[in-house]
Amino acid sequence: MDAFQGLMxxxxxxxxxxxxxxxxxxxxxxxxxxxxxxLGPISAIAIMIPITYTMDPTVAxxxxxxxxxxxxxxxxxxxxxxxxxxxxxxxxxxxxxxxxAQQGKAGKALAIAAIASFTGGTVSxxxxxxxxxxxxxxxxxxxxxxxxxxxxxxxxxxxxxxxGSTIKxxxxxxxxxxxxxxxxDSQTGTSRFTFGNANLLEGIDFLVIxxxxxxxxxxxxxxxxxKDDSMNNNKDLGxxxxxxxxxxEMSGPMTRQSFLGFIIGVLPGAGATIASFIAYITEKKxxxxxxxxxxxxxKGLAAPETANNAATSGAFVPLLSLGIPGSGTTAVLLGAxxxxxxxxxxxxxxxxxxxxxxxxxxxxxxxxxxxxxxxxLIPYIAKVLRIPRPLLISLVIIFSLIGVYAISFNTFxxxxxxxxxxxxxxxxxxxxxxxxxxxxFILGGMMEQALRQTLTIxxxxxxxxxxxxxxxxxxxxxxxxxxxxxxxxxxxxNVEKNIDESV
Amino acid sequence: xxxxxxxxxxxxxxxxxMNQRIALILAAIAVFxxxxxxxxxxxxxxxxxxxxxxxxLGYLLLFLSVLLFLDKTVETEAEKxxxxxxxxxxxxxxxxxxxxxxxxxxxxxxxxxxxxAIFIFGCSLFLGYKKHVTNGIVSVVFxxxxxxxxxxxxxxxxxxxxxPF
Numbered sequence: 001m002d003a004f005q006g007l008m009x010x011x012x013x014x015x016x017x018x019x020x021x022x023x024x025x026x027x028x029x030x031x032x033x034x035x036x037x038x039l040g041p042i043s044a045i046a047i048m049i050p051i052t053y054t055m056d057p058t059v060a061x062x063x064x065x066x067x068x069x070x071x072x073x074x075x076x077x078x079x080x081x082x083x084x085x086x087x088x089x090x091x092x093x094x095x096x097x098x099x100x101a102q103q104g105k106a107g108k109a110l111a112i113a114a115i116a117s118f119t120g121g122t123v124s125x126x127x128x129x130x131x132x133x134x135x136x137x138x139x140x141x142x143x144x145x146x147x148x149x150x151x152x153x154x155x156x157x158x159x160x161x162x163x164g165s166t167i168k169x170x171x172x173x174x175x176x177x178x179x180x181x182x183x184x185d186s187q188t189g190t191s192r193f194t195f196g197n198a199n200l201l202e203g204i205d206f207l208v209i210x211x212x213x214x215x216x217x218x219x220x221x222x223x224x225x226x227k228d229d230s231m232n233n234n235k236d237l238g239x240x241x242x243x244x245x246x247x248x249e250m251s252g253p254m255t256r257q258s259f260l261g262f263i264i265g266v267l268p269g270a271g272a273t274i275a276s277f278i279a280y281i282t283e284k285k286x287x288x289x290x291x292x293x294x295x296x297x298x299k300g301l302a303a304p305e306t307a308n309n310a311a312t313s314g315a316f317v318p319l320l321s322l323g324i325p326g327s328g329t330t331a332v333l334l335g336a337x338x339x340x341x342x343x344x345x346x347x348x349x350x351x352x353x354x355x356x357x358x359x360x361x362x363x364x365x366x367x368x369x370x371x372x373x374x375x376x377l378i379p380y381i382a383k384v385l386r387i388p389r390p391l392l393i394s395l396v397i398i399f400s401l402i403g404v405y406a407i408s409f410n411t412f413x414x415x416x417x418x419x420x421x422x423x424x425x426x427x428x429x430x431x432x433x434x435x436x437x438x439x440x441f442i443l444g445g446m447m448e449q450a451l452r453q454t455l456t457i458x459x460x461x462x463x464x465x466x467x468x469x470x471x472x473x474x475x476x477x478x479x480x481x482x483x484x485x486x487x488x489x490x491x492x493x494n495v496e497k498n499i500d501e502s503v
Numbered sequence: 504x505x506x507x508x509x510x511x512x513x514x515x516x517x518x519x520x521m522n523q524r525i526a527l528i529l530a531a532i533a534v535f536x537x538x539x540x541x542x543x544x545x546x547x548x549x550x551x552x553x554x555x556x557x558x559x560l561g562y563l564l565l566f567l568s569v570l571l572f573l574d575k576t577v578e579t580e581a582e583k584x585x586x587x588x589x590x591x592x593x594x595x596x597x598x599x600x601x602x603x604x605x606x607x608x609x610x611x612x613x614x615x616x617x618x619x620a621i622f623i624f625g626c627s628l629f630l631g632y633k634k635h636v637t638n639g640i641v642s643v644v645f646x647x648x649x650x651x652x653x654x655x656x657x658x659x660x661x662x663x664x665x666x667p668f
Contacts, residue, residue: 054657164582167570171529174564178536181560185553188546192553193539223599224592226630390630391641394623397603402649405610406659414607418600425596430525431582452551460550 003133006349010357014365018059023362026063027369030070031077035384036392037084038218038225041071041329042438046210047399049336050406057340058355062362064336068329069121069312069363072272073370076113076305078385081106089272089308092280096293096300103296107237107379112246112298113305114374116254120306121367123258124265124313128320129360131266132349135321139346144457145465147324148450149474151443154318154326155436156478157269162433170482172432176440177447179204186445187452199412206335208413209441211400212420213427213434214332219396220425226389237379246298253283253303261307265314268326269481272308272315279307313363320344320356324443328435331442339407521586526572530565537561595630602626614664619646 013019026048033044044067052060075087080097093113100109142150159169182193183203194200257279264275283303284293293300315330323345325331337344342355349356404417427434458464465471540557606622623642632638653659 050659051652051657053659165571165574165576167567167574171564171567171571174560174567178557178560178564181557187551188549188553190544190546190553192543192557193536219599220596223596223630224588388627388632388634390627390632391623391638393599393630394626394642395645397599397626398619398623398645398649401603401606401610402653402661405661406653411607411611414610415604418603418607422600429586429588430521431578431585448556451556455551455555 003129006353006357007129007361009354010359010361013058013062013354013358014361018056019062019358019362020365022059022063023066023366024369026066027070027073027366027373030067030072031074031370031373032070032384033067034071034074034087035078036074036387037078037082038221039396040075040087040214040218041068042210042332042435043215043218043396044068044071045329045332045336046207046215047396047403049207049339050403052336052340053406055340057342057352058358060340061337061342061355062358064333065316065359065363066366066369068333069309069366070370072308072312073114073117073374076117076308077110077374080109080113080301081385087272089276089311090304091273092276092304093301093308095280095304096295096297099294100296100301104238105296107240108242108246109296109301110237111240111242111375112250112301114371115242116250116302116305117309118367118371119254120258120261120309121313121370122364124262124310125360125363125367127259127262128313128316128363131317132321132356132360135317136346136349139322142322142346142470143468144450144453145468145471146474147322148447148454149465149468149471149478150322150324151447151450153474153478153481154268154324155440155443155447156482157267158327158439159269159436160481160484161269161274162435164431164433168430168432169436172427172434173436173440176209176437177444179209180441180444181448186449199410203445204416205404205407205413206332206438206442207339207407208404208417209420209438210332210335211403212417213424213438215396215400215403216417216421217424217428217434219393219400220421221428222389222393222396226393240375249298250302253279253299254306257283257303257306258310261310262314264307265311266317266326267314268318268324270311271327271329272311275307275311275314276304279303316359320348320359321346323348324446325439328438331439334442522574522578523572526568529568529571533561533564533568536564598629599626602629610664611662612664614666615661616646616650616666617664619649 014023029048030041030044033039033047034041045064048064048067052064055063072087072089075085075090076093076097079085079090079094080101083094083098085091085094097109097113100106155173159173160166162169180203182200184191184201191201257275260282261275261279264270264278265272280293280300280303283299284290287293287297287299315325315327318324318326319330319334323334323343325334334344342348342352400417400421401414404413405411407413424434427437454464455462465475537558540554540561543552543554543557545554546552602622602625606618610618620642623645624638627638627642628635650661653661
């Protein structure tokens with residue numbers, strides 16, 4: 001099936017009544033959850049997974065993709081209205097979005113964000129459509145050695161690029177990998193670290209980790225900040241109208257950042273957060289009057305909004321073509337694929353074209369939904385932010401518990417969920433980033449399998465990696481990315497300082 | 504000025520200790536994990552046995568905890584703030600987790616509907632939600648809606664418990 005035919009069949013899925021309905025539900029729920037300060041796309045996806053258990057995989061995944069980019073979009077609304085980003089990828093949005101809202105132009109800021117997101121989202125979906133089949137074609141020839149190297153690169157990249165201490169990020173990744181070794185070893189049947197507990201034989205389900213480490217731990221933060229009543233301010237949004245002058249000003253950053261954001265999104269470990277910061281910094285550098293940045297600049301708002309949405313689609317490239325997630329969020333999305341019995345990777349395009357093209361086509365539709373949902377409905381959506389925190393906390397807890405119970409029907413897993421909630425909270429308290437943990441947990445099993453297959457082929461010799469040019473290159477690149485942050489700490493601190501100054 | 508620098512020094516010392524304490528705990532976990540890994544049953548025909556990767560991970564964690572122990576970076580103000588939780592807040596968190604544990608232990612006995620409604624009402628009340636009528640309506644309607652969604656639409660049976668449906 002060629003790309004055009006594929007896309008047409010994808011649109012058949014996306015435009016079917018069911019497709020439209022579930023894209024809408026996904027985008028809506030994603031926006032809703034993403035808006036809640038503290039709740040990010042990982043929680044949004046994890047909370048929605050149980051609902052997909054009995055659904056048709058194509059429709060379910062189309063919905064989950066909608067949840068993902070909807071959550072990024074929702075995060076920007078709370079960044080603008082409350083200066084409280086719901087999602088790390090929208091922190092840069094608040095730099096100029098919040099000052100604009102304070103000037104009484106919240107409506108205009110939201111409208112700019114909506115248009116910038118739409119542009120970034122749509123341009124990057126086109127790129128996604130062009131890139132993924134190419135990469136898939138290359139990846140078909142990959143053996144276990146290349147796969148191991150790829151996953152190794154993804155893991156080192158996310159650890160090196162996460163903010164804060166690099167050592168802590170690597171510890172977080174190692175712990176994630178250690179947790180996934182619990183259970184029966186798939187190759188020899190040895191039961192590892194189960195302490196004789198039958199419930200642990202199958203290993204710990206990834207939903208326990210995702211909901212514990214993210215949703216429950218984020219609930220703890222909500223509990224601590226429950227008295228923060230910034231959500232109750234009933235500010236006037238002002239007009240949503242954007243002038244021609246504004247559009248002209250936005251067009252430059254939107255074009256540039258759609259491409260740049262997409263490329264950064266494709267890279268392992270980077271993603272929406274880094275894309276939005278880089279977008280903000282580059283646009284500030286090339287702007288004619290950089291002083292406006294941080295005081296409600298149209299460009300300063302459009303740039304990160306375009307970039308984070310473009311990066312969101314970019315992150316789908318390695319996920320769909322290689323089956324390897326490059327970020328914590330896409331790792332949970334991979335989990336959602338696997339729950340439904342769909343293995344993303346180079347064979348997805350051939351084996352399940354309806355899923356592959358369905359997701360891509362639905363992203364065009366989803367972006368339009370986002371625009372429609374967000375422009376006229378902005379004043380109503382803003383009211384969502386006024387849900388009383390105590391209720392919100394109770395509901396998120398219940399959603400997390402149901403999510404785990406509905407997959408295992410076992411209260412043992414619920415106790416595990418609570419344990420991981422506590423671990424996730426402690427990690428946040430002591431500044432260990434949780435994203436490398438979940439990525440390592442998802443990749444760990446696959447990595448171990450790939451490594452052992454590789455070493456079995458070579459009869460136990462690590463020399464096999466020297467004979468595989470692609471694998472060797474990837475491993476060398478990973479080692480370099482691992483070592484670089486240790487030497488460039490000062491530079492990183494400077495960049496952060498720059499950002500601080502520009503706020 | 505003098506006081507300030509003295510204070511800063513003290514804080515630095517304390518934080519350094521905090522990272523080092525965490526490093527010690529992690530090292531202990533690594534050693535325990537290594538001990539378990541070395542004691543995994545051997546499978547004679549495997550070229551790469553089930554213990555290879557865990558042993559590697561154990562040493563990696565040990566190495567990283569040594570690095571963390573020796574790490575001289577000082578926590579930023581924001582990082583420090585994250586750790587600063589008042590006793591009363593900690594108590595509130597503890598009670599919420601207590602509620603969750605009670606919920607889990609009674610879920611299969613009393614059933615999803617009853618427990619969920621009680622949990623949402625009780626937890627929201629405890630966290631300071633004063634509109635009792637709204638709270639009551641939300642907890643009941645939400646429990647019913649989720650129960651209906653899972654049991655009838657998705658065909659995933661949540662425990663019915665003592666209620667007949």
